[in-house]
Amino acid sequence: MLSRVIFPSRIARSAILLVLCAVFAGCSNGRGSVESAQPPTSEEPPQTPPNPEPPPPSEPGLPPEEPPPAPPPGTPSFSVGGTVSGLSGSGLVVQLNGAQQEAGITANGNFAFATPIADGTAYEVDVETQPANPAQTCSVQNGAGTVAGADVTNVTIVCSTQAFEVGGTVTGLSGSGLVLQRNGQDDLPIASNGSFTFPNAQASGSTYEISVSVQPLDPSQTCTVANASGTVGSGRVQNVRVTCATNNYSLSGAVTGLLGTGLVLANSSDRVEVQTDGAFTFPTSIASGGSYDVRVESSPQNPTQACTVTNGAGEIADADVTNITVSCTTSQFTIGGTVAGLAGTGLRLQNNGVDDLEVSSDGTFAFVTAIASGQPYSVSVASQPSGPAQDCTVQNGSGVVGADNISNIQVSCVTTEFTIGGTVSGLLGSGLTLQNGSDTLAVAADGSFTLGASAINGTPYNVSVAAQPSSPTQVCEVANGAGTINGANVTNVQVNCTTSSFTVSAAITGISGFFPFVQIQNNGSDLINAFADDTYTFATPVQSGQPYNVQVVGGTLTCTVIGGEGIMGGENVTVQITCTN
Numbered sequence: 001m002l003s004r005v006i007f008p009s010r011i012a013r014s015a016i017l018l019v020l021c022a023v024f025a026g027c028s029n030g031r032g033s034v035e036s037a038q039p040p041t042s043e044e045p046p047q048t049p050p051n052p053e054p055p056p057p058s059e060p061g062l063p064p065e066e067p068p069p070a071p072p073p074g075t076p077s078f079s080v081g082g083t084v085s086g087l088s089g090s091g092l093v094v095q096l097n098g099a100q101q102e103a104g105i106t107a108n109g110n111f112a113f114a115t116p117i118a119d120g121t122a123y124e125v126d127v128e129t130q131p132a133n134p135a136q137t138c139s140v141q142n143g144a145g146t147v148a149g150a151d152v153t154n155v156t157i158v159c160s161t162q163a164f165e166v167g168g169t170v171t172g173l174s175g176s177g178l179v180l181q182r183n184g185q186d187d188l189p190i191a192s193n194g195s196f197t198f199p200n201a202q203a204s205g206s207t208y209e210i211s212v213s214v215q216p217l218d219p220s221q222t223c224t225v226a227n228a229s230g231t232v233g234s235g236r237v238q239n240v241r242v243t244c245a246t247n248n249y250s251l252s253g254a255v256t257g258l259l260g261t262g263l264v265l266a267n268s269s270d271r272v273e274v275q276t277d278g279a280f281t282f283p284t285s286i287a288s289g290g291s292y293d294v295r296v297e298s299s300p301q302n303p304t305q306a307c308t309v310t311n312g313a314g315e316i317a318d319a320d321v322t323n324i325t326v327s328c329t330t331s332q333f334t335i336g337g338t339v340a341g342l343a344g345t346g347l348r349l350q351n352n353g354v355d356d357l358e359v360s361s362d363g364t365f366a367f368v369t370a371i372a373s374g375q376p377y378s379v380s381v382a383s384q385p386s387g388p389a390q391d392c393t394v395q396n397g398s399g400v401v402g403a404d405n406i407s408n409i410q411v412s413c414v415t416t417e418f419t420i421g422g423t424v425s426g427l428l429g430s431g432l433t434l435q436n437g438s439d440t441l442a443v444a445a446d447g448s449f450t451l452g453a454s455a456i457n458g459t460p461y462n463v464s465v466a467a468q469p470s471s472p473t474q475v476c477e478v479a480n481g482a483g484t485i486n487g488a489n490v491t492n493v494q495v496n497c498t499t500s501s502f503t504v505s506a507a508i509t510g511i512s513g514f515f516p517f518v519q520i521q522n523n524g525s526d527l528i529n530a531f532a533d534d535t536y537t538f539a540t541p542v543q544s545g546q547p548y549n550v551q552v553v554g555g556t557l558t559c560t561v562i563g564g565e566g567i568m569g570g571e572n573v574t575v576q577i578t579c580t581n
Helices: 010-023
Strands: 080-085 092-096 101-105 109-112 122-129 136-141 144-146 152-161 166-171 178-182 186-190 194-197 207-214 221-226 229-231 237-246 251-256 263-267 270-274 278-281 291-298 305-310 313-315 321-330 335-340 347-351 355-359 363-366 376-383 390-395 398-400 406-415 420-425 432-436 439-443 447-450 460-467 474-479 482-484 490-499 504-509 518-522 526-530 534-537 547-555 558-562 565-567 573-580
Touching: 080 122, 092 136, 092 152, 101 109, 109 152, 122 136, 122 152, 166 207, 178 221, 194 237, 207 221, 207 237, 251 291, 263 305, 263 321, 270 278, 291 305, 291 321, 335 376, 347 390, 347 406, 363 406, 376 390, 376 406, 420 460, 432 474, 432 490, 439 447, 460 474, 460 490, 504 518, 504 526, 504 547, 518 573, 526 534, 526 547, 547 558, 547 573
Parallel strands: 080 152, 166 237, 251 321, 335 406, 420 490, 504 573
Antiparallel strands: 080 109, 092 101, 092 122, 122 144, 136 152, 166 194, 178 186, 178 207, 207 229, 221 237, 251 278, 263 270, 263 291, 291 313, 305 321, 335 363, 347 355, 347 376, 376 398, 390 406, 420 447, 432 439, 432 460, 460 482, 474 490, 504 534, 518 526, 518 547, 547 565, 558 573
């Protein structure tokens, strides 16, 4: 804008104008239209209007503004004006020589101040009020000079629309990749919370519309724009509000194979009960960027099932999670228990009529084939044991498989054939044979014995010695050997063996003469005095297997002993002694 020329005060200027008007015989025709102002002609002298307009009121605190002084009489007056270009706003006001004259300009083209000014008068045109809607800046060219005998028409006012930045603030942003867009084409990437401004200023009066071109990710967010559209006014737009919120996504999947009840799935503290096969959804959604880990908190029962989770853990991205799979299979459990009292062989148990199990001894048992929870089981004896024959019965043998192995089945076996036996004591020899009916048993040493054949309950028995032992010869006697089997093995037969003793005798011949005698002895202790030919028996018998030794230890004769020593066998021994004088 051109520099303004400094004029005298308003009162001084008014006085000068009055003087000039008086000198030049009058002034212009007042504050009429600037377009109609013309200098006076020589044919028609100017006339002073009978009722001139009063001057405009002065500003508060200032003395009333006086009208400019009239030029000297006969001084010509000329209009001041020019052209306006670029004007699109409203409210443009230009002034001449300060506040002496004002002109409101509403359109491009020619303009002129309403009141001409005297020839030779200095003038200065400047902008008092810039246009608005849109805001513009108008500058004056050729705005100052001195009227020189003609209308001033070269004042140029050029207006240009102002441009202002458009922006605002972003809050809540935690993801990346947010892109804002202005009017569908001007992109602005946003990296963080805070203020933002589109790089190119926008002309006043133009409209703007701010939108989200690309929503942020990692985490996924939805950003909304408040005060998104409007018209640029006379200042910077900074009230656009972009508010971002992290998106929440649902966690869901499907269950297959579910037969039982009570299945509960959990993700952290969030739980969902699933009653049947099909889709499930956790009640609480999860913010993008959050993690999840779905687990089986409670397994189904009735029947008992084991459920496994596939695709159950991960991190929420930018979509609902729908691929969690929970597969349930019915749990299987073994069927078993304990066997007690088994003495025979060949016991065979059976479950549900098809699954066989051979049992060879007391203790625990379990069928090889497991049974699914919720399915029935029924255990029976398919084959009873023999040798000895037994009768095995089943308790707790049937039911429905629940949530654990079946282990309370009891198989109790009672022998229906019983053995017959007892103990042997005192046995030193060999060859002892016991018998019960046709059943015989050779016994070699002291201790317990059992006859080979068993007998059914209620059968009589009679144990005897079929052959006594020899070397040494013994006599074995049976106690408690006869009776009737009464629901239990016979174990109280007692066989007591004692070694047999035999006599030792001496057959003496050749005793004759005056007072003859012979003194004989066995084993150094048993002494006999013989006075005539005869057979003499020692008082102390000798057990079978023990030594004997017959000697002539005194007398009046000379004697020879034949076969006087040896080991006692199974019969009496007689030693031959022949004597001479």
